[in-house]
Each structure stands twice: as C-alpha cells, then as structure tokens.
Amino acid sequence: MKVGIIGAGQLGRMLALAGYQLGIHSTFLDPDAASSGGQVGPVVVGALDDPASLRELAEQVDVVTFDIENVSVEVLADAAAAAAIWPPPHALAVTQDRLSEKQLFEAIGIPTTSYVPVADVADLARCGTTLGWPIVLKARTLGYDGRGQRIVRTPDDLEPAWRSLGGVPAIAEGWVDFDCELSLIAARGSNGSTAFYPLAENVHSDGILFSTTAPYLDAALQRMAEGYLDAILDQFGYRGVLTVEFFLAGGQLIANELAPRVHNSGHWTIEGAETSQFENHLRAVLGLPLGSTAPTGHAYMINLLGSIPGRERLLSIHGLHLHDYGKAPRPQRKVGHGTIVAADRSALLERAAALSAAVSQL
Ligand code: AMP
Numbered sequence: 287m288k289v290g291i292i293g294a295g296q297l298g299r300m301l302a303l304a305g306y307q308l309g310i311h312s313t314f315l316d317p318d319a320a321s322s323g324g325q326v327g328p329v330v331v332g333a334l335d336d337p338a339s340l341r342e343l344a345e346q347v348d349v350v351t352f353d354i355e356n357v358s359v360e361v362l363a364d365a366a367a368a369a370a371i372w373p374p375p376h377a378l379a380v381t382q383d384r385l386s387e388k389q390l391f392e393a394i395g396i397p398t399t400s401y402v403p404v405a406d407v408a409d410l411a412r413c414g415t416t417l418g419w420p421i422v423l424k425a426r427t428l429g430y431d432g433r434g435q436r437i438v439r440t441p442d443d444l445e446p447a448w449r450s451l452g453g454v455p456a457i458a459e460g461w462v463d464f465d466c467e468l469s470l471i472a473a474r475g476s477n478g479s480t481a482f483y484p485l486a487e488n489v490h491s492d493g494i495l496f497s498t499t500a501p502y503l504d505a506a507l508q509r510m511a512e513g514y515l516d517a518i519l520d521q522f523g524y525r526g527v528l529t530v531e532f533f534l535a536g537g538q539l540i541a542n543e544l545a546p547r548v549h550n551s552g553h554w555t556i557e558g559a560e561t562s563q564f565e566n567h568l569r570a571v572l573g574l575p576l577g578s579t580a581p582t583g584h585a586y587m588i589n590l591l592g593s594i595p596g597r598e599r600l601l602s603i604h605g606l607h608l609h610d611y612g613k614a615p616r617p618q619r620k621v622g623h624g625t626i627v628a629a630d631r632s633a634l635l636e637r638a639a640a641l642s643a644a645v646s647q648l
Contacts, residue, residue, distance in 0.1 A: 294323025
C-alpha cells in the first residue's frame, strides 16, 4: 500500500513512521528533500501547488493525503484523476477560510464565537458595538500557531491592527473568557464507521500549543463534542482524521477551529492510546478497519519549541518518550515533543509538572 503525503513536516513524518509497521510506504511532496518527513521517506521535490509535481506524486501512490492545510484545492482536483484524495478536498476548502469555517459551524448548529467579517475599514466600525472588548482579529486565510492574529483592546487600536495584518480579509472575534481549551479528534473510515478519541485539554502560549493532557473525563461533554464532529464528518462525506478545537466556557463547548488532518493535540495518542491518530488516519484513507481509540492511561504531551533542550537531561526523565522531528532550530518552531503516560491522573499531574519545569529550565 502506497500513500502520498503533501507536505513533509512533522505531521507527515509521524504519519510515515506509523505506516512503516503496517507495511505502508509513504512518499512526500515537499520543496525540501531534507525536510522532517524527507528524512524518513522519499520526496518528490516540488512546490506544494505545482500541478506537475503533484501529478508525479499521485501517479506513484494509491491515495494522496496532506499534512498541511495550505494546499491548492484546484491543483488537488487535477491530481484526482491519478489517485484517490482523502480527506475530501472540499473539507480542505472550507477550513482554509476562517469565515467559511464559522459558517459551517453555524449551519450545523455548533456554537462558535461571535464574529464580524472584516473586508474594509467600514466593517471595523461594527466590531466594537457587536462584539465588545477585547477583540481577536484573525486573517481569514493562511494563519496558524498564532500567526495572522492580533488582540485588539480599544477602538483606536482596531484599524492599526488590521493594517498590521496587511489589510487582508479578516474576521473579528469576540473574546471568550474560557475555563479551558479542549479538542476532539475523530477518525472516519471508508464505510462511514467512526472512532473518537477522548477529549484532550490544551494549554496555549502566544497562540502556540504548549501542552496537552488527556483524557479529559466528562461524559456529557464527550457526548456533545462527538455529536458535533459526527455532523461535520457526515456533511463532508469524510474519510481520515479530523480535529475540532473548542473553548469550554460556563459548561458550554464553543468551537474555535477545525482541522481536516491529524493534529498537534493528538500527539499523545502515539503512546497514550491503543491506536495513534497517525495510524488511524492511514487506516481511514486506505479503507482499512479503524483501530481502537481507547486511552491506555493518562497522558501528558509537551511541545519542544525553538530547539531540543538538553537531550541527555530529557532522556533521563523516567518514562519520557522523546520525539525529535529532525528540524533545524528556529525561535518558536515546533522541533519535537515529549510524552509521558501514567496509570492514574494524580501520578500523571505530578510527573507532568516536573517535566514542564525541566523543559522550561533547560
Ligand atoms: P487559533 O489560531 O484561532 O486557534 O487561536 C490560537 C489561540 O489563541 C487559541 O487556542 C486561544 O488560546 C487564543 N484565542 C483565539 N481566539 C480567541 C478568542 N476569541 N478568545 C479568547 N482566546 C482566543
């Protein structure tokens, strides 16, 4: 079985690594042959939106998938003649634009943040009265890990903030005073079967995921979140793994973002669940039965940003699973992560605090 992966970042790398043990061969499309994924599998070297390169990839594999969202849907359509493409490109199209993502949540009846589309200066005037303060201004496209976002605290700051984003089409969101952030990851297979991981609790810093703790045990919220994702998966006729990030505020789940792919908040599943999100994504896109999403304990995952700090110190931490993505150091870049799994939550939280302290001191 052969899978083509558009983008050879760390998500692609972990997909390929999950595929190895199942005898699945992964080939990447990426401009950089030495990229994180390129270190573990062959690469068709080319721009992600180059039709000829994408066709070359599609001709070598049974199914094409992607590890990033900035893939041209038009170019994908062209490659569809050579190989199946999963998840469905129209899901990608919706999630590439924060406005259409919000409209999808609304159409399905999933609570989301209040928002105002911002196309020009005139739209900015509506924000303060409609949304209150502060406001989060987000570019509609190409934003990730806190990029393309500004927190705006006063009416006078609104226009400068929008201009500093480049004056591009944006949405202004009302501030959510959340109790915590949760995400739910689902997999949907070829026959419409679904599998849901337990809710995970995420902590962000400067818009970038800092840590994930899972499972977040709340049966009512789990049921509610699964219902929301079920509706999205059905709507798209989806195949593969899909993630929704929520704010939890006053006992309510408020959808923030949707990703049609494996997700950073699911890295804990490699050691903390019976089947990882990466393996389940491959199973789903290849039409294989889905694996169990049951947690094997309580897991804590911490992102390593910038550079891998003190490898020897990290590896001396009892039970730590270190993942090094093979990326060159760069400030705030996701270069690896560490996961620990414990039998019970209190033991986990103790060890998580020690790990988090060790990482910040290194
Ligand atoms: P996003 O790129 O939309 O996932 O935003 C990154 C992070 O910024 C989120 O995980 C939150 O921690 C924070 N954030 C984004 N939007 C809001 C909001 N409307 N209210 C409060 N915090 C937000």
